[in-house]
Amino acid sequence: MTVEVRNLRLKFPEADSRQFTDLSISIEDGEKVLLLGPSGSGKSTLLNVLGGIIPRTVDIPLKADVLNAAEAAYVFQDPDSQFTMPSVAEELAFVLENRQVKKEDMLPLMTEALKKVGLGMILDRTVNSLSGGQKQKLAIASCLLQDSSTLMLDEPTSMLDESSVKSLWETVQNVWEEKTVVIVEHRVDHIWDKVDRVILMNGQGELIVDSTPKDVFENHLELLFEYGVWHPASWRHAPEFPLFERSGDVLLNVRDMTVSRTGNTLLHIDNLNIYKGEWLTLEGENGTGKTSLLLALMKLIKSRGEVTAGGKRIKKTKDISGFMYPVFQNPELQFITNKVFDEIFINLEMHDDRDVARQKTTELLKDMHLDHVSHLHPLEISTGQKRRLSVATAAGGVPEIIILDEPTFGLDQKLTFRFIEMFHRLVQNGTTIIMITHDEEIKKRYPMRRLLISDGRLYEHEGGGTDA
16 A cells, blocks of 8 residues: 655644644555654654654544555664563553454464564563664564564664664565565665665755665765755764863762663672763663663662762762753653753753753753754653753763763764754863763764673773773
């Protein structure tokens, strides 16, 4: 079936202007399409229209002369948003029950799906106990089990390590031969030359280029750079900074720490020093305990061992309040106000008088391209905008240490580079940044030190120990 929409007009009730005006797109049966555009251009919204989620499930007013939506299997940008059951086994069984698969036939199908995405036998695990990357793999396994003729994939690799990204696309390509596939993705190196079409949207939700990957790369490269979308040559324009030394001051010390989740030991650290004004990356495969370590540093989960910050023993989360600020993998977890503006202002108001705080908030919103949504509730903005807002709240307060868990996922090229420049300025001014990222280019180019979790231990990336 051809997936098609003609002269689509769509406006979110809280928005000042239309998301789409007279947008038309047609995707033939069996085509593989890569949909690109800057953050906030409407890629995910268009995907939801083409797959029928809007307006069948999400009631957003729209008009179209023609709307032939697919019965599609989805992988959403935020995997938590598509889970409905408490355990992995129940989540996958729910999909198979909807397909009316017999109970005795389910286990082999679930096992095979988990194997395809590199998860192994985790059927007895709860969904909430999985890492962000493991949840994303589970969402993909669920998508494959639906056996739909149309796949809608919205940033399916954003939380995956590099080996998992390669494996994922190999898996998808193995099953997509007779399927229609529409992909929104920013890690495009593994998929660029595998799709039939690349469609580029501008910031106003208009389709401005629709051609083959070869033609787009050879003849429209300047537009890709102009709109900041990711492509195989994106990092040629990445920020470059001169090397500078960190200070010799130990800001945070971790000694004899053991981190466990659901009764299993994830990680043990003998001794780790983190210095003032350094940029660290925390690396490792999905599920090795990167996020759990950051939560343990802030005493948000239980751990054994000693954490000392600024010479003070940290026993509870309140002991580190104002000293260390997290930006979570899911930004919605940290929003506490009802307006985008207030989310930044509430932090700045603790450091400056109200007029200065308002001015700085306005400047940060403009710098983050969030000024046009400053009046909205934080949960009403796009995923990329939520990510920018969560980073802005951290940068505004300027704590001693900022912890960033996948801060660039879902962001376009321009905004990613802007974040990198911001992080560099913060480090220059003495802030310490600890970042989890799966972006190989960021890991290679910017951190002063790279820490790797492997086999339950923490190492310097080049093979050294943790006594740094």
